[in-house]
Amino acid sequence: MTSLAPQRFGRLGIFGVVLIMVGLAIIPFVTSTTGLRQASQIIISVLAVLGVNVATGYGGMISLGHGVFIGVGAFATGYYVDGLGLPWLLAIALGAATAALSGALVGLPALRIKGIHLALVTLGLAIVFQPLSKRFPKFTGGVSGKGIEARFVAPSWWPGDTRMATAVYRYLFCIVIVVLALWATWNLVNSRFGRSMRALRDNDTAAAVYGVDLISARLQTFAVSAGLAGLCGALQVLLVPFVSQEIYTPQQSLVIYATAVIGGLGTIWGSILGVIARTAVGAAGKAAAGADGFGPIGEFFDLLDEAAFVFGLGLILLTFLFPRGLAGIKRPKRTTG
Amino acid sequence: MDLVLLLQRIFDALFNSAIYSSLALALVIIFRSTGLLNFAQGEMATFTAYIAFVFLSGPQPRLTGGGLAGLVPGVPFPIPLAIIGAVICGMAGGAVTERALIRPLGRAPDLALVNITIGILLATNSLMAQWWGTGPRMFPAVFPSGAGQNFIILGARLRYSTIGVWAVLLTVLVLLVLLLRHTRTGLAFRAVSISPSSAELVGVRVGPTLMYGWALASGFGALAACLSANSVLLEPNMMLRVLVYAFAAATLGGLDSPKGALIGGLIIGLSQTLIPAYVPFIGFELSVLPALIAMVAILLVRPAGLYGTKRIERV
Numbered sequence: 001m002t003s004l005a006p007q008r009f010g011r012l013g014i015f016g017v018v019l020i021m022v023g024l025a026i027i028p029f030v031t032s033t034t035g036l037r038q039a040s041q042i043i044i045s046v047l048a049v050l051g052v053n054v055a056t057g058y059g060g061m062i063s064l065g066h067g068v069f070i071g072v073g074a075f076a077t078g079y080y081v082d083g084l085g086l087p088w089l090l091a092i093a094l095g096a097a098t099a100a101l102s103g104a105l106v107g108l109p110a111l112r113i114k115g116i117h118l119a120l121v122t123l124g125l126a127i128v129f130q131p132l133s134k135r136f137p138k139f140t141g142g143v144s145g146k147g148i149e150a151r152f153v154a155p156s157w158w159p160g161d162t163r164m165a166t167a168v169y170r171y172l173f174c175i176v177i178v179v180l181a182l183w184a185t186w187n188l189v190n191s192r193f194g195r196s197m198r199a200l201r202d203n204d205t206a207a208a209v210y211g212v213d214l215i216s217a218r219l220q221t222f223a224v225s226a227g228l229a230g231l232c233g234a235l236q237v238l239l240v241p242f243v244s245q246e247i248y249t250p251q252q253s254l255v256i257y258a259t260a261v262i263g264g265l266g267t268i269w270g271s272i273l274g275v276i277a278r279t280a281v282g283a284a285g286k287a288a289a290g291a292d293g294f295g296p297i298g299e300f301f302d303l304l305d306e307a308a309f310v311f312g313l314g315l316i317l318l319t320f321l322f323p324r325g326l327a328g329i330k331r332p333k334r335t336t337g
Numbered sequence: 338m339d340l341v342l343l344l345q346r347i348f349d350a351l352f353n354s355a356i357y358s359s360l361a362l363a364l365v366i367i368f369r370s371t372g373l374l375n376f377a378q379g380e381m382a383t384f385t386a387y388i389a390f391v392f393l394s395g396p397q398p399r400l401t402g403g404g405l406a407g408l409v410p411g412v413p414f415p416i417p418l419a420i421i422g423a424v425i426c427g428m429a430g431g432a433v434t435e436r437a438l439i440r441p442l443g444r445a446p447d448l449a450l451v452n453i454t455i456g457i458l459l460a461t462n463s464l465m466a467q468w469w470g471t472g473p474r475m476f477p478a479v480f481p482s483g484a485g486q487n488f489i490i491l492g493a494r495l496r497y498s499t500i501g502v503w504a505v506l507l508t509v510l511v512l513l514v515l516l517l518r519h520t521r522t523g524l525a526f527r528a529v530s531i532s533p534s535s536a537e538l539v540g541v542r543v544g545p546t547l548m549y550g551w552a553l554a555s556g557f558g559a560l561a562a563c564l565s566a567n568s569v570l571l572e573p574n575m576m577l578r579v580l581v582y583a584f585a586a587a588t589l590g591g592l593d594s595p596k597g598a599l600i601g602g603l604i605i606g607l608s609q610t611l612i613p614a615y616v617p618f619i620g621f622e623l624s625v626l627p628a629l630i631a632m633v634a635i636l637l638v639r640p641a642g643l644y645g646t647k648r649i650e651r652v
Contacts, residue, residue, distance in 0.1 A: 119451045127578060128625055250577060
């Protein structure tokens with residue numbers, strides 16, 4: 001249980017922001033268009049993790065199925081931009097809104113189903129999503145997925161229209177959206193609504209006594225959380241104009257959940273740290289996986305390549321060592337109730 | 338409606354029913370004693386099916402991942418021995434999991450328990466994918482299940498394999514009931530399930546008792562995985578969907594009722610075969626959707642399920 005006082009930037013926070021900004025500024029100069037696209041994909045994955053964080057960390061509702069909302073956001077955006085011919089910005093906004101709406105629908109049972117049972121329902125949702133989306137080929141392309149005709153290109157004032165220039169434009173666009181979303185979420189969780197959200201998480205009866213409308217607060221929390229994941233899905237379509245149910249596996253949902261928990265629930269920083277940790281683990285794993293000459297133990301190095309394995313173990317270790325995640329390591333334990 | 342076809346579908350469904358009942362029993366045993374939904378139950382079970390696979394295929398490094406089977410004397414085993422070996426390994430694994438990962442947490446919040454089980458799920462799943470590959474493996478049939486190996490009842494075929502899995506399940510169930518009713522460990526387990534703190538006060542050692550519970554549950558899971566590996570093909574995600582059916586079965590029967598798990602598994606197995614057969618939109622692959630909807634509906638309307646204990650919460 002954390003204090004309800006607004007979270008402030010410490011010196012460490014400012015240092016972190018500067019470090020991340022420098023890193024983001026260097027990337028376009030040292031990589032190819034493919035590398036830039038991969039960097040953009042990593043950056044937008046912060047949104048999905050943030051979505052889990054809002055539902056689970058701030059709202060106290062465990063969601064193991066946020067991959068579903070990424071998928072809804074991606075499929076919807078693909079349909080709006082291709083099927084309806086809407087402009088990209090509108091399609092992205094509507095895609096996120098569609099995901100938010102689906103989140104509110106899923107939030108309906110969450111009004112009564114709580115804790116570990118809600119985790120069960122959301123896991124079931126993550127498992128059902130793939131076969132379900134195959135049933136709607138008009139939006140999802142069925143089993144094999146479908147390409148999106150429309151391309152997200154830089155406006156005319158952008159200097160250059162080479163592939164690299166377009167990639168840089170998309171990269172910066174993603175960064176701007178993610179920063180805006182982080183800023184908006186930061187304000188939201190420190191607003192009146194954010195306080196009622198956290199009061200609800202800690203003790204819903206007491207929150208209701210103090211005048212928090214439980215139903216609307218829970219539904220809104222779930223909608224915001226799903227909307228963030230949907231925004232991530234929408235930006236995925238912008239980066240790679242192809243949608244397919246194949247990537248929305250239950251494991252993906254669980255890795256997103258693990259990233260949110262490992263980064264630290266209930267702090268905005270946690271979501272960023274989680275994604276950084278996952279990227280670092282993946283990169284280290286790729287380097288170690290190539291190592292030879294360890295006999296049968298070498299197979300274990302190959303496992304490091306799999307973020308899922310490391311994050312599974314990480315989830316177990318962190319639950320014992322740092323229950324508040326990476327972002328909570330530095331913070332002293334507060335004793336507020 | 339074609340009655341013979343209906344009867345045939347019911348007979349076909351009974352095989353899956355036994356698998357779901359068995360895995361649901363595993364979930365119920367753990368929920369009853371620790372109040373924890375073990376999301377990793379399916380993956381732990383799949384892992385034991387791979388162990389059985391290693392016992393069966395002997396020391397062929399490419400098949401068994403690093404030639405570990407070479408360390409086991411006497412492989413390849415005949416099928417029954419391989420499955421018994423895998424169930425024993427599974428029970429040991431369950432006991433170790435309880436001792437190493439669950440007991441140290443003590444009275445932790447739901448979130449921590451979910452995190453542990455999800456961690457086990459993710460790690461085990463990618464370990465299996467890395468070690469044995471993601472492609473499906475042929476797993477030999479435990480009971481004769483080829484063409485013509487069946488009884489004909491009222492024109493419908495009842496396979497020997499269906500009778501076989503039910504015979505195994507019921508035998509194990511009888512053993513479980515005998516264990517719970519007529520041994521000290523069983524008595525201790527029943528006491529701990531009802532009230533851990535009271536049981537502790539009268540001198541029951543709660544920790545080891547829960548460890549037996551986890552071992553029993555993992556044994557049921559291992560049995561479910563080994564018996565179904567032939568029909569669903571052995572692959573790392575084999576039990577993921579089965580887990581949803583099992584959870585639906587356990588929820589339907591009441592999460593803390595073993596009898597409920599058995600009957601829930603029966604109902605869910607039947608509906609999994611019958612609903613897609615009569616509702617074209619659902620189809621075979623989406624048959625997991627009705628199970629999920631049933632689960633949500635039960636949790637909303639009657640969280641205690643058919644036979645579960647109604648929980649009264651003080652507000």
